[in-house]
Amino acid sequence: MATEKLTSLISALWRFIGRGSENSARLRQYGTKGAQPNFYYPVDRIIMNSRMRIKKCFITALATLALLPLVTFAAEIRIDGKNREIKAGEQFTATILLNTEESINALEGHLSFPADVLEPVAIQSGNSIVSFWIDKPKIEADEIFFSGIIPGGFMGENGLILSVLFRAKKPGGGRIAIRGMKVLKNDGAGAAAAAITSDFQFSIAQGDSAVVNKKESDREPPETFRPEVARDEALLGGKWFLVFATQDKESGIDHYEVKESRQRIFTLFQKWSRAESPYILRDQELRSNIFVKASDRAGNKRIMRIMPRNPLIGYENYEDWIIIVIGLAIAYAIRKFLWRRNAK
C-alpha cells in the first residue's frame, strides 16, 4: 500500500513536471489514481522556470524515498457505491470500507455529501466492524460524523465501517468525501496510522419521481446482549447506572427502552422509558428487576432482564400480600361454600 502511495506520488510529480507550460489556468488540480482531484495549487505560486521545478521535484522524490521506511503501512478508507449513475428519486447506498494490513482499533472521521442533490435516508451500522461508537453516526447538515472502537482490532480487506442510504433529490452530480479521517493502531499506545481516503463521484440523471424503492424485510430481533449495572464515584454523581449495547445485523438498532420494577406480575402494566446508555437507575437501592428492550428499525424487539442485586424479601413485596389476600379470600369462599352445602 505504501508502494502504491509512492507510485502515485511520483506519478503526480511527473505530471507536475509535464504540465510546466499549462499555466494559463488559474487553478491546477492534482489527484491520485481513482480519486477525485482534491489538491489545488494557485498558479502564481508555481510559476518558476522548468529547471528549478525539476530540481525541486527531484529533491522531493528523494526525500519521499528516504522517508519510505517510516511509512510502514497505511490504512485505506474508501467509499463503495454500486452505481455511480443514479436517477432522480432513486435510493442508493454508500458504504465506507476499511482496508488495512495492520491491526486498527479506533477510528474517527466524517462523511461530507452535497445536500442539495442528496438526502440521507438512513445510517446502517449493524454489520459494522466498529463494536462501540464514541460518537454515534449522526447527520448534521451535509456531514455525517462518526468515531468508534474495534476492541482487539481489525486487519483485513473491506471491513464495513458504516453504510448510508441516500435518496437522489434532483438531477445533478457531485461527490461524497471522507474528511478528517484518523485511524489508530491496535498497539496499546494508540499510535496513529497513515490514512488514505478516496471519494465517491456520482451523477444523477432525470428520472421518474415515482420510483418505488424495494424494502427488505427484517424479521430477526436484535442480537442478545448483557446489560450491566455499575457505579463510579466520579461519574453521574456516583449513582448506579446501567450500560447496554447490541447490534441488529439487518435493519439496525433504532432505540432502547428501560423498565425498572420491584414487582414481578405488575411489571407487565408498567410503561417503558426511552433510554440511552449510560442510564441512571431510578431504583438506587438496586431492589428492582431491570428490563432493557432493544428495538430495530423494522420493529423487532429483544428484551433482556437483570435480576435485582438486593431483591425484596417476601413480606416486603405488596404483590405477595395481594396474592395472600386473594388466596385467603378463595379459601374462605370454598370453606363457606362447603359449609352451606353440608348445612343443606
Added chain:
Amino acid sequence: MSLIVGCGGLLFIVSSFLITGLPRPVFALSGNVAVSAFVRGETYATTTFSFASGGTHTFTTLNSNNAAAFTFPPDFYGQSLQLQANSYPKQFFAATKPPPSGKSFIGKTYDFDLFTASSSQITAVNKAITISFTYTAADVSGMDESALAAYRWGTGDSAWSLIPGSTIDTANKKVTFSTDHFSSFSLLAAPPAASPAPATSPSSGGGGGGGGIFAPETKVIFSGRAYPGMQVTILKDAQIAVQTVADPGANFRVAVSGLSAGSYLFGVYAEDGQGRRSSLLTFPVAVTSGVTVEMGSIFIAPTIAVDKNEVKRGDNLVIFGQSAPKAEVTVAVSSEGEFFGKAIADAGGAYLYNFDTAQLEKGQHLTKSKAAVGGAISPFGKTVSFAVGAKTVFAQLAVKVLKGDLNNDGRVNLVDFSILAYWYKRANPPASADLNGDGKVDLTDFSIMAFYWTG
C-alpha cells in the same frame, strides 16, 4: 433466593399453613448445627460458620452422590454467618436461569445464601470459600465429562458465568472451585465435540428419529489450543458470548449459536493459571442463515512474564508463562539484534527460559514468545518489556491492574467504555480515565482501552 422464592412458594406456604398447619421453617444462629427440611420438593439445609475459625461442612441432604462440601477459611467475614443451601432438580432453573446454548445442567442445581445474625443477606465474603460438588456417572452420561465445570449466576446477572480455576476429579466424580460471591450455582457440560476440521457447511438440521422439521441452526464453532484446564473466552462483537475450559491437553471447542445472518467480529482469548491473559485474537466472520461456520486450528499464543523489571547486565532474566503441554516455546528478545531461545513446556503447559543478559546492551528491551506443537504454530503473543542496567529490580509477580479497567472489576468492557465516553473531550478528566496521561480523553485513550479489552 431465600426460602420464599416466589408467589407460588408463598401460596404453597400459606395454603400449607391453612390446611395442614405446617409452620414455615425458622432458622437461628445457634451454633454449628445442620437442619434439613423439604420445601416445595427441594432440599433445604442450613448451617452456621464461625467467622473466627471458619470450618467445613458437607450437605448430603439427598444422598452422598450429589453432595455439596464447603470449606470456610478463618476470618472469611467480620461475623459468623448462616449458610442456607437449596438444592433443586436440574430442570428447576431451565426457564428462569437457562443454561448457555449447547450446555446442560449436570446433577443438582443450587442456591447458596449467606445471612448475618440479623438476617441481612450477604452476597460476598472477604476470603474465597472452597466448594466441591459431587456427581454421578449417570449425571454425565452422553456428556463430555472432561469439560465439566462450575458456573455461577449472581444477583443481577443475566447468564451463567464460568467460575475460573475449577478443577475436576473424574475418578471421584467431584468438581472443586473457589468463590467469594454467593448466589446460584450449577455444574454445566456439553456433549462431546465432533472432529474439529476447519470448514463451512450447511447445518444438517433436525435429528434422527423425531421426524419433525427443525430450522437449521446458525452458529460459529471455535476450536483450537489454549492452556490446559484454563478458561477460554469468546467475544461476539466485543461482548462475552461464551466461556469454556480447555481440557488437560489444552484443547477447546465451543459454539456460539443464536446468530443472525450478517457480519460479526469474534474475539478469542485465554487466561493462564496466574491470571495473565493472552492477546485478543479477532476474526471477522460473515454468517449465513442456517449455516455452521467452523473456526478451527486456533492456537492461542503463550502468556509471558519476566521475573525482573530491571536486570543487572550479565545476570539471567527468567522469562516464563504458559502454553499447551509439551509445546516448544520460542522466546524472542528484541534489541538492536534479535535473540531467540527455546524452552519445552511441561505437562501443565508452563515454560521457563533463562536468558543471559550479557549479550544485551544497557537500555530497554522487549520479549515475546510463540509456541509449536503437533505441527501447529501459534502467533507471537504479548510483548513485555524489561531494562538492562546497573542493578536488579525484581518484578511484582502479582497480576497488575489492567489498563483501561476504570471501575477496577478486573475486566475492560462496556462499563469502562461508558465511563471513558463520559469523559470524552471534557475538561479535567480524572487520571484513571486519561490512559496516556496527556491531560485529555480522546481517541487515543479509546484505542488503548480497545487494546486491553476483555469483554
